[in-house]
Amino acid sequence: MREIRIALTGNPNVGKTTLFNALTGSRQHVGNWPGVTVEKKTGRVSHNGYEIEVVDLPGTYSLTAYSADEVVARDYILEERPDVVVQVVDATNLERNLYLTTQVAELGVPMVIALNMADMAEAQGDTIDLARLSEFLEIPVVRTVGTRGEGLDTLLEAAIKEAATSPHHEHTIGYGDDVEATIAMLADALSTDIDLARRYPLRWLAVKLLEGDENVLDKVRGGPALARVESILSSIDSDEYEAMMADKRYEAISAILPQVRKANVRNMSPSDMLDRVVTDRYLGIPIFLALMWGTFQLTFTVAAPFMTMIEAAVGWLAEFVAGSIEPAWLASFLGDGIIGGVGAVVVFLPNIFILFLILAFLEDSGYLARAAFIMDRPLYALGLPGKAFIPMLVGFGCNVPAIMATRSIEGEKDRLLTILVNPFMSCSARLPVYILLAGTFFPEQAGSVVFFLYVLGIAVAIASAKLFRSTILPGEVSPFVMEMPPYRIPTAITSLRHMWSRGSMYIRKAGSIILIGVLVVWALASFPLGVEYGSAESFAGMIGHLLEPLVAPLGFDWKVAVALIFGFIAKEIVVGSLGVLYGTGEETLSSALLADPGLSAAAALALMVFVLLYTPCVAAIGVIRQETGSWKWAGFSVAYGLVVAWLLAFVVGHSAGLFLGGI
Template identity: 40%
Template structure:
C-alpha cells in the first residue's frame, strides 16, 4: 500500500513527465533511501542522485564508491551538503548535461525480478504495447505499469481503463499475479519489495564498506542516555517546553512594544489626516483595531516557530516521539499518532492530513479527533493577549500550563475513546532515530520566516476580512437618534452654569460619550447577536462581546483578537491605550453587574480554557471531513469539543467563584 503523498508524487511524475528528476538521498541511510530510486528505474526516467548530508557520512568513516554505483545503475551521483550549499553547482551542471543528453553515465537498466516474474512482466508488457494504447504508453513506461498491475495496484489498474484492450490486460494481470503469489506463497507487492531491496543490497556490497569508527554514533548514544533515559527524559522535555514559552515572553516583549507603538502612531496619524466619518472609523477602528491587534504578536509567533524548528533540526523532536511511545499505547493511541499531534502545535489542518501515515482507520480517527486539543499557532496570540493582561507575573508558566492541559485532555479523551468508541488494540511503532546535529542557523531562520509569512498572509486576508465584517456589524445600523440624544445632553451640560470644575465636567462628558458608544454597540447588528447568545455564556463569566469574539473565532482563531480590538473601543478618549489595557479597564455598562470589571483572573482563566477546547476552525472541520470521508465525524468533533469547552469553563468559573 502507498500513502496519499506517494500516490500524489507518482501521479505528478506520470502527468507532467519531467525532463530530469533530482532524487535527493540521505547518504547516512543509503539502503532505505535507494528504494525510491529503484521505483524511478522501473519508470524509465532520467534521474540525478544528490547524496545529501555527505559531511555526516564522511564523519562515520565508511567507504562508498558512488561513481561506480552510479555507472552500475545508470544514474549519476553527486555528494551534497545542502545546509552549507556545497555541491549545488555540480548538481545543476549535471542536470543541464542530462537534459542535453550529454551525460555518459545515464543509461536505462532493468532490475531482474527472477525468470518467472520477468516472463509475467513480458506478457503484460506486450499487451500494453499493442496499437491504440499510445495515450498510456506515451506517459508511462509499459514495464513499470506491468509491475504495478502484477502488484494489483488500484491506481494503475484504474489507469489502464484508457487502453483499447483493457479487459484483456486486467484478466492477464490478475491471472499472472495469482500464479506468482501461489509460487512464492506471498503477496506480489511483498515479492517485488524484497526483490528491490535485494538489488540494493547487491549493489551496495560492491560499492559500500562500513568501518569500525563509531564515534558519532557513540556520542549520540551518550546524549540519549540522558535525554531518553527513564529518569530524566520527561523532566528534560518539560523543561525545554517551559524555557521555550518563557523566552517567548521575555524576548518577544520588546519588539511587541515597538509594533504596538507603531500602530498607535499610525492610528493617530490617520485620525489627523482623514476627515471624521465612516471611512475613518472603518480604517482606524475596523482595519487598524482588528489587524493591528493581531500584528502585535508576530514576534512571539516567530520565536515559537524558531524553537520548534530548532528542536526538529537538531534531532530532539524525534526523541520526544520515542519517549512518549509507551505512554501513547497506554491511552490507546498508535506511536505514529505523536508526529501529527506534534504538527498540531503549528497548524491543526496539516496535522490532520499527516494522519494518513497511520494504517489503522480507527487509530487515524482517534488521532484526528484529539488533534484540535493541541494548541495551534492561531490560538497562540490569543493566549498571549489574555495572559499578558491578567497574569503578568506568571506568563511563561501559565502558557506552559495551557499547552500541558491540552495534551493531558487529549490523552484523557483518547483513553475514553479507547474504552468506548474504538476498542481496538494498537500495533507497535518502529521509528528510526536520526543522529544529533548542529543545525544551520541560516536554515532555521529561513524555515522560521517561511512559517511566519503564513501568519502575515493570514493577517492580510482572513483576519482583514473578518475584522471589517465585525466592524460593519458593530457600526450599522447608525442609530442616529441615540447619537442625537446624547449629543444634545452633552451640549446642554456644557451650556449649563453650575458648580462643576473643568475636570468634573470632562469626566461627566466622557461618561455620557461612553454610555452613547456602549448603547450604539448594543443596538447594532453585532449587539443583537451578542445579546442573543449571552444567556448561554453568562454562567461562564463571559459578556456578550467575549461571546461574539468566540463566534468569530470559528473561522480562524486569530480573529478573536481582531474582534476584541474592534469591539472594545468604548474608551472614547483613551484610544492611545493598548488592547491589553482596554481589556483590563473594561466594565459592564448594563445588567446585574453594571459597573463591575468584565475581566478578572478567574474569568480570564475560564476564557483561556474555552479557547483551548472549543470548536476548531472551519478549515479543521473540512479537513476531518476530507480525511474521514464522512461529515459525521466533523459534526461530532464540533459538538463534543464545544460541549466540553462549556463544561470546563463552567466548572472553572463556578467553582472558582466559591473560593474567590
C-alpha cells in the first residue's frame, strides 16, 4: 500500500479540525511539535490503495512569522515537505481566506483547496463556480461540508492526484515594477547561498525579507548572502513594502471574486441579528455570565443521580473489601487506599463529562468566539490583550494546554502576562474539589458556589494582570483581531467526540497520577508500623501537624494540609487524599466531612478558594518553565499564587464565618 502525507492548513474557524476529524475518525494522535509546545494532531485514513497520513497544522491567517503557530505551520510545509497541502477555505468568507492561498501558492508546493462550509454559502444564496476558481488559481478546488462528511472522497482523490505531480507553478502575485525589481535583486543575492537556495524558494525568501520577517532573516544570517541582503534592505522601508504587497494580494483576489462568485445581496441575517444581541457592549457580558451560571447549575442537576449511584457503588465495594479480605493491611490498602482514594475522584465523572459536553456545544456553535470578542474591551482596559481570553477559556479545561496556547499571542510581554495569570483559571482538575465541598456544605446553592469560584478566578487573573502591567511588565497592549465563525448547529457526534477527548484525560489521570498520589498518602497514613491508621503518629500526621500552623488561620486542620501538599501533583488528589485520610469505610466522604467538627461551611468555602488560586499542578509549573525559558518566572508564579490563595482564602473564610459560623 502506497503512502502519502497531507498537511491541512487554513485560517482559524474555517472548520479545519472538523474536516480533520471527519477524515481520520478515531485514528488520531495528539502530541506536541518537536521542540515547541504547540499542539500537533495527526491521523490516518485509507483510500483507493493509499495509506494517507493527515497532519492538522495550527490555524493561521498568514505565513509571516508573527506567532509560534504561524512559524510551526510554515516551517512544517517548508522543512517537512508534505506530499500535498490542503488549504481549508471558508466558502462564506472567500476574500479573507484567499489571502493565505496567495502565500501558500508562492511556495510552489502541490496544493488543493477544500471549499468548506459550502452548504452555508449556498444557504445564503451565494453561488461559487469551482471550475473557474480552480482555473484562476491553478489549484484544484473541491466542495466540502466537514460537519456532514460531504466531499471527503473527492478531496482525497484530488490530493492523491496532486501529490503525484512535481512541485509546480509557484503561482505568484505581481507586486508592481519597483517591488518586483527589489525582489529580483534579493533573489540574486540569496542565490549565492547554495544551501539556502537548495532548501527554500528564492522568490519566497525575498518576499518574506521585504515583509520584515525576522524568522527568515535569521535563516540568512551567517551565510554568504547576508551582507548584500542587509545592504538592499537598508535602502527600503519594509513597512511600506509590506503594505504595498498586501494591497496587491487583495487587488488580485478582488479581481478574481466577481468572476467566480455570485453573492446574494441580502438584508440582515438571523446570525447578524443574534450577534447584535450577544456581542452588545452592555448585554454581552451579562449573557456570558448567565450562560456560565446555567452551565454549572445544569451540571449539578443532571449529574446528581449518577453521582449518587457511583458513590453508593464505591461505598459498597469499600465495605465489602474491608470485611472480606485478610490480612488487615491488605484490606486497608485496597479499601482505604485504592477504592477510598480513586473512588472519591471517580464519583465526579458525571459532572466532568456533562460540563465538557456543554462547553463543546458552546464552542461548536460558535458562541465562545463571541465570548472572546465581548471580553476584548474590558481586558484591553485592564492591560491584557483580547487574544488572551482564548487561552483563558482553554484554562477552564486544563491550564497546561492553555499556557501552551499563549504562543498565538505576538507581543512577548503580553504573552508572559497571559502565562502568569492563566493558572487562576479554574481547570477541570479543581472541579471534583468544588463538587465535593459545595455539594456537601452548600447542597442547595452548589451550582451558584461553583459559578462564584469561576468568576473569582477570572477576577483575580484580571486584577493580577493590571498589577503586573503597571509594575513588572509595563508596555502597550497589542490589538486583537479575530474573525467570527458562523453560527452552526453542533452535531451530536462532534460534541460527544470533544467531550470524550477531554473527559478521557481525566480517566487516564485517575488510573495513573491520582492512583500513585493516593497510594503515597495511604502509605504515609499507615506507617510507621503499629500506629493507628491516619493518626497524628503516622507520617502523614507528622507532616500535617508540622504544616498545620500555616493553615490553621484559614480554618484547616492537618488532614487538609496534607491534601493540599499532594494537590501540587494534581488537584484531583486533594479529594483522593481526603478520601484516604478520612478512611470513610461504610460512610461516604461527604458524610465524614460533615461529621468532622473541625471543618465548618465557612472553612470549606475558604478551602475551595485556596484550591482555586494556588498552583494548579506540577505539570503547569513545568510548562511555565518551558514556555518562559526561566525557572525565575515559574517560581514567581508558584509563590505569587500561594500568597494570593492564602490571603483571599482568609478573607473569604472569615467573611463567610460571620454569616455561617465556624472558622
